[in-house]
Amino acid sequence: MPKNANISKVLIQIHSKICSERLKYTLNYVFKWRMGIDFSIVSDAAQIDHSQTVIDYNVESNGFGIHIIPDGLLFKTGTEHIVSEKTKFNLNPIEQSKSQYSDIFSSIFYHLSRYEEYNSPKDKLSRFSYKSSCLYVNKCIERPLLDEWIGDLKNYLIQFYDFQAQNYKIENYTTQASIDIDSVFSYKGRNFVRTIGAFSKDILKLNFKEVFKRFKVLANLEIDPNDNFDLQKNILGQKPAWYFVQVGEYGRLDKNISPDNKEFQNILKTINNAGHQIGLHPSFDSNSNAATINTEKSKLESIIGKQIKHSRQHYLKFELPNTYQTLIDIGIEHEYSMGYSEIAGFRAATAVPFYWYNLNSEESTKLLIHPFVVMDVAYKNFQKMTVEETITSSAVLKDICRQLNLPFVFVFHNESLSNHRGWANWEKVFSFWNHE
DSSP, rough: OOTTTOOOEEEEEESSSSHHHHHHHHHHHIIIIOOOOEEEEEEGGOOTTTTSSSEESSOOOOOSSEEOOOGGGGGGSSSOOOOOOOTOOOOOOOOTOOSBBOHHHHHHHHHHHHHTTTOOOOOOTTSSSSGGGGHHTTTTTSSOHHHHHHHHHHHHHHHHHHGGGSSSOOOOEEEEEEEEEESSSTTTOOOOOHHHHHHHHHHHHHHHHHHHHHHHTTTTTTOOTTOOOHHHHHHHHOOOOOEEEESSSOOSSOOOOOTTOHHHHHHHHHHHHHTTTEOOOTTTTTTOOOHHHHHHHHHHHHTTTTTOOEEEGGOOOOOTHHHHHHOOOOOOOOOOOOSSSSSSSSSSSSOOOOEEEEEETTEEEEEEEEOOOOEEHHIISOOOOOOHHHHHHHHHHHHHHTTTEEEEEEEGGGGGGSTTOTTTTHHHHHHHHHHE
């Protein structure tokens, strides 16, 4: 729970004969985190205060309260339990005409815990593939089902149980820019071997436009295309952004320049001094290597003079539970990889942050997961959309977040604002996504 959360005194009692860690985690999320109201779990029916709203969370009804039938997921351990399609897609909202309801709590836990990502097939980069997602397979990836369910439950309590809108925590629609710096410069800052190699490669491909562009930048006749941080500042205005910076060793998929480069350091200090949040973008090959990630974290901390508590995985490569546990072990408190680079949508069926639940240790952790909704490369590189098509398509998701009072978090790269290498005019998308 956030430290400044104001919990309403309105009390909901959950009657459950079993009180598991999964159940407590889910109820904390639904009632305290999302609704801002208090609850208690009562195992003995004789101890129930019937002047309060009661949810009867048992297979057999006790003849009082809102009867929700548990499907068993919250009373299991591990990841071997087969989850029904009904639990994955609890599409029937709670309504007064029913006498009993399917297990909305297990549905919420299933998606928050990322149950389907454990022991799942991986893509060519060893990541959980969106094609394996039950939401994608069933054409629900662009619906924040979990947020819809919580909204249904809120409205149900207002309509039939004398709750008032002011009983609930107020949630607001916002837009939030998050920017990955995979390569701070297109041409500058490379050592002699990398620079000569790049020139040679372009000459062999007869790509003379690239040769001349590189020459002009290195001769200080033009600004490096990736150095568009003034443009970012102008579009962002007074809104703070989240920046994630790659400072690892050069590798197959890690192409940034050395963090010892003074121009690179000055850019990071300027971003930090402007009030933006700076987080780590661990190198692709580090993944769950605590020593490597910690070294990169220390490098970034020494540059900006501030502890790093925020992180997003390069190429969104993470494996549960190892990567998240590694991040916790080195002091990361906020993680931002919950989304897809190939398609837009709601990977965990929600746009709202949630604490990670470790299914291996069966415990709630203090690692706060921040989902994102859209990423630039998903539209351009994978969906092959134009700037105009991207704005039209993403506007639907923005409107969903606006209607449900959800954060619209988006991911951009400084390369995508370069007007270079196929990214012409993509600042229009950045501006549209940033504008509330």
